[in-house]
Amino acid sequence: MALIPSREDILRLLDELDKGKIADDLKSEVVDFKPWLADIEDNQAVAVESVVCFANSAGGIIVFGVKDHTQGRRAAITGCTGYDLDVWRRAIYDATRPHITVDIEELNALEGRLLLVRVPKGAKPPYGTAGGIYKMRVGKNCMPLDLDAFDRRQVATGAIDWSAEPIAGLSREAFDAVEIARLRNVLRTLRPKSDLLSLSDDDLLSAIGALRDGQITRAGLLLLGRRDVLARMLPQHEVIYLYAPTSTKIGFRKDLKAPLLYVLERLAELIQHPERNPVQTLRVGLFHISIPVYPEETFREAILNALIHRDYLEQGAVHVHHRPKEMVVSNPGGFIGGITPENILHHEPQARNRLLAEMFLKIGLVERAGSGRRRIFIPTLSYGKRPPQYQADAHTVTLTLFNEGFDAALAGFIAKRQREGKEFDMDDLLLLSYLRHHSEIDVPTAAQICQRPYEAMRDLLEGLALQPEAWLEQRGKKKGVAYYLSPSAVSQLLSKAARTRTRDINAVRYPELIRAYVEQHGSIKNEECRELLGLGNSPTARVKASRLLSRNEFLARVGESRAIRYRLRNKVK
Numbered sequence: 001m002a003l004i005p006s007r008e009d010i011l012r013l014l015d016e017l018d019k020g021k022i023a024d025d026l027k028s029e030v031v032d033f034k035p036w037l038a039d040i041e042d043n044q045a046v047a048v049e050s051v052v053c054f055a056n057s058a059g060g061i062i063v064f065g066v067k068d069h070t071q072g073r074r075a076a077i078t079g080c081t082g083y084d085l086d087v088w089r090r091a092i093y094d095a096t097r098p099h100i101t102v103d104i105e106e107l108n109a110l111e112g113r114l115l116l117v118r119v120p121k122g123a124k125p126p127y128g129t130a131g132g133i134y135k136m137r138v139g140k141n142c143m144p145l146d147l148d149a150f151d152r153r154q155v156a157t158g159a160i161d162w163s164a165e166p167i168a169g170l171s172r173e174a175f176d177a178v179e180i181a182r183l184r185n186v187l188r189t190l191r192p193k194s195d196l197l198s199l200s201d202d203d204l205l206s207a208i209g210a211l212r213d214g215q216i217t218r219a220g221l222l223l224l225g226r227r228d229v230l231a232r233m234l235p236q237h238e239v240i241y242l243y244a245p246t247s248t249k250i251g252f253r254k255d256l257k258a259p260l261l262y263v264l265e266r267l268a269e270l271i272q273h274p275e276r277n278p279v280q281t282l283r284v285g286l287f288h289i290s291i292p293v294y295p296e297e298t299f300r301e302a303i304l305n306a307l308i309h310r311d312y313l314e315q316g317a318v319h320v321h322h323r324p325k326e327m328v329v330s331n332p333g334g335f336i337g338g339i340t341p342e343n344i345l346h347h348e349p350q351a352r353n354r355l356l357a358e359m360f361l362k363i364g365l366v367e368r369a370g371s372g373r374r375r376i377f378i379p380t381l382s383y384g385k386r387p388p389q390y391q392a393d394a395h396t397v398t399l400t401l402f403n404e405g406f407d408a409a410l411a412g413f414i415a416k417r418q419r420e421g422k423e424f425d426m427d428d429l430l431l432l433s434y435l436r437h438h439s440e441i442d443v444p445t446a447a448q449i450c451q452r453p454y455e456a457m458r459d460l461l462e463g464l465a466l467q468p469e470a471w472l473e474q475r476g477k478k479k480g481v482a483y484y485l486s487p488s489a490v491s492q493l494l495s496k497a498a499r500t501r502t503r504d505i506n507a508v509r510y511p512e513l514i515r516a517y518v519e520q521h522g523s524i525k526n527e528e529c530r531e532l533l534g535l536g537n538s539p540t541a542r543v544k545a546s547r548l549l550s551r552n553e554f555l556a557r558v559g560e561s562r563a564i565r566y567r568l569r570n571k572v573k
Contacts, residue, residue: 002030004061007107010116014066014109017073023066027140030060035067036080043080044088047117048095053135053142055100055122056150060137063107064115079112092117095130125159126150152313155352158336162312163222163353166215167233174216175205179224179259183363186261190364208362209355218312219356223260231257238317239263239307241270245324260307264365267303271322272296284412287419291411293403294327295379298388301372302399304365306331308357314395330398341390345373345426345451374426381429384410384436410436413492417471427452427460431472431483436493440475440482442540480543511552515568523558523565524549 005013013026023033032050037043047062054060070076085104093099103118126147128134134145154160167174180201187194196204205211210220221230222237230237243251254270256263271277271294282289306318311333321328335341337350349372351357360366367375376388376399384407391398410432414424424432427450434441434449441449447457461483465474471489476482485493510533517532518524524532526545533548535541549555555566 002028002058004030004059004118007105007116010061010063010107010114011109014073014077017071017076020071022071023068023076024140029137029139030054030058031063032060032140032142033063033066033068036065036078040082043083044091044095047088048092048129049133049135050142051092051100051102051117051119052096052127052129052133053137054119055096055127056125056135056145057121057137059119059121062117062119064117065112066114073109074111077109077111077114079109080115081113083115088115088117097128097130098124100127125154155311155313158350158352158354161354163217163219164209164212164355165218166212167218167221168215170216170221170229170233172202172211172216174221174226174229175210175224176226176259179261180205182259182261182265183224186363186365194364196362208359210359217355219353219359222356223359225259227258230259234312236312236315236317239267239303239320240317241267241320241322243270243276243322247323263307264300264303267320268296268300271299271320271327276322280406282406282408282411282415284415287415289383289411289415291383291406293324294401295383298376298379298401299327299329301366301375302327302329302388302401304360305329305372305376305399306397308360308366309333309336309352309397311352316396325403327401327403328398329401330396332396334394335392335397341392343451344390345377377426378424378429381426381433382411382414382424384408384414384433387430387433407436409493413471413489416492422469426450428464431461431464435472435483435485440484440540442482442538444538445536446483476540476543480540482540482544510548511554514548514552515554518555518566518568522571523567524555525565 010031013031016026017023027033032054034043034046034050037046043064047064050062054062065078065080067076067078085106088104089102092102100119100122102120105116105118107114107116126134126136126145128145134147134150135142136145136150137143151160155162183204184197187197191197196207199207202211205220205224208220209217210224211217216225218234221233225233237257239256241254241256243253245251254266256266258266277293279290279292282291303318303320306329310318310331314332316332318331319329321330333352335344335350336352337348339347339350357366366372380386380388380401386402386404388402389400391400414429414432418424430450431441431446434445443454443458443461446452446461447454450457450460452460461472462474464470464472465483469488471486472483473486474481474483513532514524514529517528521528526542526549529545529549530536530541533545535545549566550557552566554569556569558565558567
């Protein structure tokens with residue numbers, strides 16, 4: 001999003017008028033130029049429409065006193081006269097709905113005095129004129145605003161809570177008594193000490209937000225509504241469960257157009273069937289760990305997220321594709337509030353349907369904001385499974401849970417330390433998952449995997465390495481620092497063959513591979529060495545490659561700076 005220019009920025013823009021440009025060339029999504037008209041009321045009318053236009057978008061600045069299609073500062077800048085700033089502010093406030101307060105200031109240019117009207121981004125759009133004109137900024141133009149399309153966009157981005165809106169024409173009888181009883185059973189199970197259990201049905205419905213001022217909310221109907229009313233009032237609500245035992249065979253399909261508590265209960269029954277979600281037992285010392293193909297806590301949270309955060313103005317359904325090797329949960333509507341697959345692990349939570357999310361929180365089906373991602377990742381990672389994967393575009397969010405077996409050594413290692421009172425957070429488990437298959441990790445790689453800023457990741461790694469009985473240790477200094485599994489962790493996580501292979505490849509195989517490469521190609525540089533040995537492109541990898549090349553006595557360095565290469569010493573004259 002473009003920044004609204006300062007006074008100095010406007011003066012610099014006006015200099016462009018003497019460089020072959022006209023004011024229309026200088027306009028943008030946050031800047032507009034307007035000529036000064038002879039009639040002061042005409043200027044105010046133009047200002048009101050432009051203010052509405054910017055308030056419905058990202059805000060902006062309107063510069064009065066500059067002709068649109070005239071080259072040269074002297075000809076284009078006419079200046080403004082005969083105005084009263086207080087009268088202008090009041091006129092704009094009175095002529096906008098809802099009222100908009102703007103900041104108007106004067107700007108003295110060499111050619112005349114300009115008026116700058118600064119418009120904030122509207123807090124409660126859409127905004128219109130008192131005469132019913134609605135516009136919004138599209139590029140450098142103010143275009144008529146389609147109120148229906150605008151409302152849909154507000155809902156899609158979470159600016160309006162669709163789930164909190166009341167549904168006109170529905171009475172209390174639209175609720176299903178069976179679903180209210182189900183709600184109480186869920187509360188007794190998850191929140192047995194909740195004050196909600198002592199309330200009458202109507203007070204309970206009001207307390208959770210299913211009823212507001214005597215009217216049924218959309219969230220309330222989704223949670224507790226009768227099926228016939230749901231089908232009539234919210235026909236887009238649907239969850240499709242599809243089980244495919246092989247890549248070419250569909251076992252069965254279940255279409256669920258029912259209240260959400262029932263949907264969650266039924267989906268859990270379908271997924272938890274012993275043939276579809278078998279459990280393996282891992283023995284660790286004197287105790288046993290039951291490891292399901294898909295952990296219940298993980299798939300429940302994935303489905304809850306899809307139901308809570310879907311865009312209910314879209315006509316698509318929530319899908320649960322259950323296969324032996326993966327489970328894919330998708331919902332209509334992309335991420336909102338700046339969340340992406342690349343930052344979702346630690347981004348501030350955003351809810352498209354806030355009331356619906358609050359209802360699930362009060363019932364106990366979801367925990368505090370932000371904990372859902374931990375409930376998705378921690379169980380799978382604790383069993384040594386592949387991390388879940390998010391994908392998203394503007395219209396769909398997809399979460400894939402993988403079943404490629406489990407890592408018995410890693411699952412046992414984590415379970416043993418947990419029984420000893422050690423805790424593993426999501427970041428810890430992501431790092432362990434990576435180091436189970438890689439000999440080392442540096443800060444940039446860890447920051448990317450854990451989706452944390454570099455400095456925060458560096459501090460976290462240093463803290464882990466300093467813990468008593470740490471499973472992580474730090475080696476190297478400054479740019480060459482890297483982190484490794486501690487010797488005790490290596491002994492528990494890697495087989496003897498793997499440990500020997502890891503040591504030998506550093507001590508023996510690297511020099512052999514480098515010599516063979518140089519004999520074939522004549523020389524080698526740092527980048528080629530890293531590619532040859534599979535070290536990657538991190539700063540740590542560059543330092544490691546440099547050390548390997550400089551310490552091998554059969555190599556001689558040739559060139560300087562970025563042109564450094566290494567040749568066989570007996571070939572260098």
